[in-house]
Amino acid sequence: MRNPITIITMALLWSGMSFAQETEPQITTEQEVKVGPAIPGGGEEKKKEKKWDHYIGIQANLLLKQIISLDNTAEVNNPYFLKHSFSHVNMKGMFNVAFGYAYSRDEDKDGFVSNLSDLSVKTGFGFAKALGKKFQLGYGLDVVFGSKSIQTITIVAFDFFGGGTDSTITTTRSSDLSYGGGLQASFTFNIARNVLVGTEASYYFIFTDSKLNVETERYFDDGFSPVAITTTTLNEQTKRGALSLTLPVSIFLIFHF
Numbered sequence: 001m002r003n004p005i006t007i008i009t010m011a012l013l014w015s016g017m018s019f020a021q022e023t024e025p026q027i028t029t030e031q032e033v034k035v036g037p038a039i040p041g042g043g044e045e046k047k048k049e050k051k052w053d054h055y056i057g058i059q060a061n062l063l064l065k066q067i068i069s070l071d072n073t074a075e076v077n078n079p080y081f082l083k084h085s086f087s088h089v090n091m092k093g094m095f096n097v098a099f100g101y102a103y104s105r106d107e108d109k110d111g112f113v114s115n116l117s118d119l120s121v122k123t124g125f126g127f128a129k130a131l132g133k134k135f136q137l138g139y140g141l142d143v144v145f146g147s148k149s150i151q152t153i154t155i156v157a158f159d160f161f162g163g164g165t166d167s168t169i170t171t172t173r174s175s176d177l178s179y180g181g182g183l184q185a186s187f188t189f190n191i192a193r194n195v196l197v198g199t200e201a202s203y204y205f206i207f208t209d210s211k212l213n214v215e216t217e218r219y220f221d222d223g224f225s226p227v228a229i230t231t232t233t234l235n236e237q238t239k240r241g242a243l244s245l246t247l248p249v250s251i252f253l254i255f256h257f
Contacts, residue, residue: 050089051088051089052086052087052088052089053086053087053089053094053256054084054085054086054256054257055084055085055086055094055196055254055255055256056082056083056084056254056255056257057082057083057084057085057198057252057253057254057255058081058082058252058253058254059076059078059080059081059082059250059251059252060251060252060253061076061249061250061251063253064251076249076250077246077247077249078200078246078249078250079100079102079118079120079146080098080099080100080120080122081099081100082098082099082100083096083097083098083099083252084096084097084098085097085126092127093125093126093127093128093140094125094126094127094128095123095124095125096122096123096124096125096126096140096142096184097122097123098120098121098122098123099120099121100118100119100120100121101118101119101120102116102117102118103116103117103118104116110155111153111154111155111156111157112152112153112154112155113152113153114150114151114152114153115150115151115152116148116149116150117147117148117149117150118146118147118148118149119146119147119148120144120145120146121144121145121146122142122143122144122145123142123143124140124141124142124143124181124184125140125141126138126139126140126141126184126186127139127140133190134189134190135187135188135189135190136187136188136189136190136196136198137185137186137187138185138186138187138188138200139183139184139185139186140183140184141181141182141183141184142181142182142183142184142202142204143179143180143181144178144179144180144181144182144204144206145178145179146176146177146178146179146206147175147176147177147178148175148176148178149173149174149175149176150172150173150174150175151171151172151173151174152170152171152172153169153170153171153172154169154170154172155167155168155169155170156168156170160222160223164221164222164223165219165220165221166218166219166220166221167218167219168216168217168218168219169216169217169218169219170214170215170216170217171214171215171216172212172213172214172215173211173212173213173214174210174211174212174213175210175211176208176209176210177208177209177210178206178207178208178209179206179207180204180205180206180207180241180244181204181205182202182203182204182205183202183203183204184200184201184202184203185200185201185202185248186198186199186200186201187199187200187248188254194255194256194257195253195254195255195256196253196254196255196256197251197252197253197254198251198252198254199248199249199250199251199252200246200248200250200252201245201246201247201248202244202245202246203243203244203245203246204243204244204246205241205242205243205244206241206242206243206244207239207240207241208239208240208241208242209237209238209239210237210238210239210240211235211236211237212234212235212236212237213233213234213235213236214232214233214234215231215232215233215234216231216232216233217229217230217231218230218231
């Protein structure tokens with residue numbers, strides 16, 4: 001028969017261990033739960049995964065010309081001053097969109113007025129290949145669209161002795177509607193975190209539908225007979241197709257986010 005003192009001692013130790021487990025339960029490694037910082041409204045903080053990459057580019061040739069004072073620079077024939085490229089994390093390529101618009105109005109005291117409106121849009125799909133840690137080469141296909149219109153008004157007037165006048169008003173309207181597509185390539189360099197500098201080139205085949213309207217009105221008043229009005233109208237329409245090469249002389253400042 002076992003010693004009663006030994007049995008009592010074991011019973012006390014067992015009771016103490018059971019009490020400790022009930023009041024201060026231990027958390028094992030498998031039972032540990034990681035809780036993030038509290039956020040307003042309760043719950044745990046959830047980390048948002050980035051699903052889209054965006055590249056916003058702005059043509060910076062004029063800005064760089066003012067800063068560096070470049071006088072003998074090549075003429076920039078790239079009409080797109082703003083472009084946007086974006087892709088999903090599950091995509092191998094990216095969508096490209098570019099936009100350009102120009103408007104001008106000239107007027108002088110001799111009666112000459114000219115209005116110019118020029119819109120250029122392109123969209124496409126391409127791929128990018130990293131060349132080391134700083135450089136990146138892009139290539140793809142684009143579809144392009146353009147609309148350009150010019151209107152000029154010229155007034156020529158002569159005054160004669162005796163109050164006679166001879167004036168001619170010539171209004172010229174021309175419009176070009178263009179569409180096509182082709183290859184494009186780009187080259188960028190990473191100058192800082194999320195900031196790149198790049199250039200691009202393209203080789204497109206463009207169809208252009210051109211319209212020309214010239215209307216001439218002559219007003220003649222000799223001071224005796226009623227005013228005589230003579231109107232002459234010219235209408236022309238032409239269609240053509242041509243290859244258009246854009247050299248890599250435009251510089252884009254690109255922001256990545």
